[in-house]
Amino acid sequence: EAGVTQSPTHLIKTRGQQATLRCSPISGHTSVYWYQQALGLGLQFLLWYDEGEERNRGNFPPRFSGRQFPNYSSELNVNALELEDSALYLCASSSPRVVDTQYFGPGTRLTVL
Amino acid sequence: AQSVAQPEDQVNVAEGNPLTVKCTYSVSGNPYLFWYVQYPNRGLQFLLKYITGDNLVKGSYGFEAEFNKSQTSFHLKKPSALVSDSALYFCAVRDSISSGSARQLTFGSGTQLTVLP
Numbered sequence: 001e002a003g004v005t006q007s008p009t010h011l012i013k014t015r016g017q018q019a020t021l022r023c024s025p026i027s028g029h030t031s032v033y034w035y036q037q038a039l040g041l042g043l044q045f046l047l048w049y050d051e052g053e054e055r056n057r058g059n060f061p062p063r064f065s066g067r068q069f070p071n072y073s074s075e076l077n078v079n080a081l082e083l084e085d086s087a088l089y090l091c092a093s094s095s096p097r098v099v100d101t102q103y104f105g106p107g108t109r110l111t112v113l
Numbered sequence: 114a115q116s117v118a119q120p121e122d123q124v125n126v127a128e129g130n131p132l133t134v135k136c137t138y139s140v141s142g143n144p145y146l147f148w149y150v151q152y153p154n155r156g157l158q159f160l161l162k163y164i165t166g167d168n169l170v171k172g173s174y175g176f177e178a179e180f181n182k183s184q185t186s187f188h189l190k191k192p193s194a195l196v197s198d199s200a201l202y203f204c205a206v207r208d209s210i211s212s213g214s215a216r217q218l219t220f221g222s223g224t225q226l227t228v229l230p
Contacts, residue, residue, distance in 0.1 A: 033218075055216070
């Protein structure tokens with residue numbers, strides 16, 4: 001069974017640009033979660049999508065947004081990039097049949113210069 | 114609100130010795146508890162979880178964790194550490210009575226485990 005995949009592996013942008021990160025969940029999983037892992041700040045919840053709808057978002061500004069497609073893959077968009085957005089962005093997916101176990105992808109390393 | 118505390122930033126053990134990585138939690142209702150491991154520049158790998166039932170949970174790679182409701186703890190243990198166990202370990206919690214708007218996990222700050230040869 002293929003795991004959660006994320007692309008790209010690395011992304012380098014400059015301040016003010018936009019970044020788009022992509023995630024494909026495990027087959028059969030309908031929920032996708034996005035987390036930010038910034039140096040010194042630990043893992044912080046960003047967004048949760050389920051069945052194509054945004055279900056919850058963490059304490060992040062509106063320039064962090066995303067969507068979930070009909071095939072349950074997801075996209076995270078970060079507009080007006082700031083230096084402090086540099087982090088590892090992790091995507092996780094879960095199945096409605098297995099209580100709450102989230103399986104994580106390898107992450108996208110975003111560097112803002 | 115739910116929270117997790119991992120009181121030790123760093124744990125060092127000798128290879129072959131038992132290891133313990135500590136975790137305490139706070140939730141309103143009953144907890145769902147998880148342990149994940151992260152190797153350098155990699156995502157998180159699921160190790161084990163406690164949902165209900167037996168307080169001693171066995172997981173991947175010989176790890177186990179003990180749920181203690183009175184002490185609100187969920188410590189990760191392994192009887193004999195390997196050098197390859199060296200990694201960053203995260204404890205996470207979710208309240209089982211959370212509404213649909215709060216299914217995300219809350220993570221601890223992580224504990225760096227170093228197993229010395």
